[in-house]
Amino acid sequence: MTRATNRHTNSSTNRHTTRAVLLDFYGTLAEATQWVSIDDVFREHGYELPERVRGDYWNQGIDGIEHLEHSQSRDHYLAWQRERLLGMLAETDVHPGEYDVIIKKLREGSTTRVLEAYPEVPEVLRELRARGLRLAICSNWDWDLDEAVDEAGLAGLVDVQVSSAWAGARKPHPRIFGHTLEKVGVPAAGALFVGDSWGPDVEGPVASGMTAAYVSRSGHWPDPTAPECPANERPAVPVVTDLRGLLDVI
Secondary structure (H helix, E strand, O other): OEEOOOOOOOOOOOOOOOOEEEEOOEOOOEEEEEOOOHHHHHHHOOOOOOHHHHHHHHHOOOOOOEOHHHOOOHHHHHHHHHHHHHHHHOOOOOOHHHHHHHHHHHHHHOOOOEEEEOOOHHHHHHHHHHOOOEEEEEEOOOOOHHHHHHHOOOOOOOOEEEEHHHHOEOOOOHHHHHHHHHHHOOOHHHEEEEEOOHHHHHHHHHHOOOEEEEEOOOOOOOOOOOOEEOOOOOOOOOEEOOHHHHHHHO
16 A cells, blocks of 8 residues: 555646756655664663653654754754653663763764665756756754764755754745745745654645655555555555656646
8 A cells, every 4th residue: 555645735846847856855855875773872871761751752743843942053962862861761671870871872873873875866856957946955953963974975966955953944834935935945835744744744845835746665664644545546646656756746
């Protein structure tokens, strides 16, 4: 069954009106092929991260929020990340005396992480640019989005990069979309948003006046926010299996 919905009727894309493409980063343009996961660190200390706590930390109460007070600087943002991690650890069986060690290992793990662009992405970005489209990355990433994009080998292939950490709000909050559109210099009606998370990357952009396309890669981690569309119905939002599908959509 195709994950899509019939609720969004204003989602068709038009080659004459689309002037910019805004793209999510992780899961859309790139993935981690090597990393130190929180599960690895927990196991190393003899613990197991409860699924409830995992779900609350990653999926509940974070997407869609505005956090301007934590986006004043990189130090402010890192302090907020630490507070959130401490709050998560407090919901587990981890002994408080191990909190700092676990947080340190998680942060150090990012130095050994390997981010790689999906194979088709560089070529598709170049083609979209060749068609005269402005390109922007709009991501619920941390403060170091520039470094992550460079690591994935995508530096110079987009015109604008915006992290929620800098914008002070996480998708699907309208603030980050407005901030990105302002930087790319295109109104919402002239922009297509592309991403792999239904709520942040489809519902949010459509509510902000953009059109949207949903990336549903084979083997991708589950997206519990994506509704089911009966196989015999054409989805109102275009669904592509990788970025090459955009070349037919736009």
